[in-house]
Amino acid sequence: MFEELRGRVVLVTGGASGIGAGIVDAFHGEGSTVVSADLSFPDGLQQDPQGTWTVGLDVTDEDAVAAVVSDIADGIGVIDTVVTAAGTSTLGFATETTAAQWDLNLDVNAKGSFLVAKHVAARLVDDERTGRIIFISSQAGKNGYRGMTAYVASKHAVLGVTKTMATELAPRGITVNAICPGIIETPMKHRERIEGGAIRGMTAEEVAAEDRSQVPLGRTGTPHDVAGVALFLASDLAGYMTGQGINVTGGMTMH
Template sequence: MIAIDLSNRLAVVTGGRSGIGKGVVEQLLKAGATVISADITIEQEYEPAGARLIETRLDLSRSADVERWVSVVTAEAGVPDIVVNCAGTSTMDYVIDSSLADWEKVFSINTTGLYLTSKLFAKAMVEAQKPGRIIQIASQAGKNGYRAMGAYCASKHAVLGLTKVMAIELAKHGILVNAVCPGIVETPMKHRERIEGGAIRGMTAQEIYEEDCSQVPLGRTAQVEDVAGVVLFLTSQLASYMTGQAINVTGGMTMH
């Protein structure tokens, strides 16, 4: 077995306090990386939380905050080798009943915030002549449509488009840009979606869960570790000839 060793690598993870982001942080730490975990739930601005873990507050919905945060990170820790954009949000409603405010909220985090984070760190990598990895946590919702998730699906489609363009533009600098497209993952956001989606569709959260499982060929929904392992692979030398990809981690639910 080839061990993945990220010693002497600096990784930045948005949305690192819960869900997939938390799982990614844990995997990167196990592989030896120094990790900066950014999340809106973190109170401090920039503070070591452990030997190789630094936690910092970030509100991705505020462009000025993203710009300030990237500036602080690069000044305090240097240009990262790895950037993983995990932070995301969703709203539940049929498109004809949805609000512009909800649309803008989802796009401000899932798309605009991700775009700024990717752009600014990529620019820092280019200026420092430092090859790196940028990994976007997209979704199978970036390839398909799902009822009551118009804003979320549209935002994730945009992420995949951005991934492909950045992969082309940054290839000459040795910066690899890929996306991971999880399927149904057991996270706090998914649990909330089952309650809200069930209310819209006249179903219980348990019924939604059973429906979810029935749609997956492997017969179960994903745990965060299933996704984090693929992210870890993309950070490693094992993925040194991959860029511009949108990798499904869906248990066979999405195959394109």
């Protein structure tokens, strides 16, 4: 579909499962050279039988992020497009949220996304190249949700970083946008239904039914729904878009 993505070097963090895995598959299908980075992978660049590269990465460790970006540039090619899909969540009402839960969400979701984007952007600037930075935020970056104080704060932060980096990097021809998924069927979402249901006195099945009832399109989303928007943002069609937070929510969030 997007011929210009063929051969492009794409880094996807959190690529082992969920939204990240869907994005990895989508770029691979377009013929991109994809590097899937995840905390669960072994250290060092390795290539699987399908041609996708994998590398272990803790996105909260700046030295590790810098090393991986450098290793990819030296061993594969300068990263043209990065998608920051690594993320986590904890459940708990504001009065019960611990400092440790706050730190975990802000470290992984906000700081981790920033560090990866920072080092990819710095390499693009040094090499005088254009590129695409795509953050995975959330509709939680635009709304407040009970029982998710730290997560919501972290995803609002991602949108703030998106707007600032878009402004700073626009003169360089580097676009910076965010995708704001709604309720997407992933292992993290399934865990959240169990944990969130427990603090609300509901079963996971009841939470899932409630989720579906809130979506105007009548269904929850899939990683494929998010991946299609990532491909668009990386393509030439999105060359005049930057600083945007694009909803992929089935109509649940419309602003």
